[in-house]
Amino acid sequence: MNDAFKALADPTRRQILMLLKERDMSAGEIADHFSMKKPSISHHLNILKQAQLIIDERQGQNIIYSLNTSVMQEALGWFLHMIQKNN
Amino acid sequence: MNDAFKALADPTRRQILMLLKERDMSAGEIADHFSMKKPSISHHLNILKQAQLIIDERQGQNIIYSLNTSVMQEALGWFLHMIQKNN
DNA sequence: ACTACATTTAGATGATTTCCTAAATATCTA
């Protein structure tokens, strides 16, 4: 969970997750949504992957990224717990 | 929200929030739960405050910190949205 | 095998973050 929280701290990475919520995308397609260079996006994708927030799968020349919601569900649980009144 | 996500990226700060979930505490009481020096804890408290995750109120010599859940509710909403299937 | 395309890896740099010590500020009590 610590890796996930750290990954979520960066706005570019949250934006990437939001893009992937709409549909799966290749690294290149993702990069096209930002002004940042491709290696930087690749780096962000790697951090998201380490945090298990996304999954990658090669399809020919492309690497397709998709959301993995299980860790986000854990985080959701954390927030629910924190918001809960007492005990 | 960006400040909140950044604040939540640090494990010490998440631990502080968890302590404050149990009960309101003074800066000193909070610091007693960590091996870190007090100025460092004060710095973390300040970041949490900037992010509006906590509220402070002076009571005599002490400054009492307490949770402010409204921003965490926003974050909860963000996760709910991200987890949601489509649309 | 060669070239083109998609992506990552490596290495460098500047910005930010975390933590420390020392000093300042605020409050209480005698």
Place this chain on the structure above:
DNA sequence: TAGATATTTAGGAAATCATCTAAATGTAGT
């Protein structure tokens, strides 16, 4: 007002992070 306690502010060092360019890797098509 002087001394004690609680907390913050200031300033600095070391670690981490975000980004870039250049080079390497993997895949496809001719």
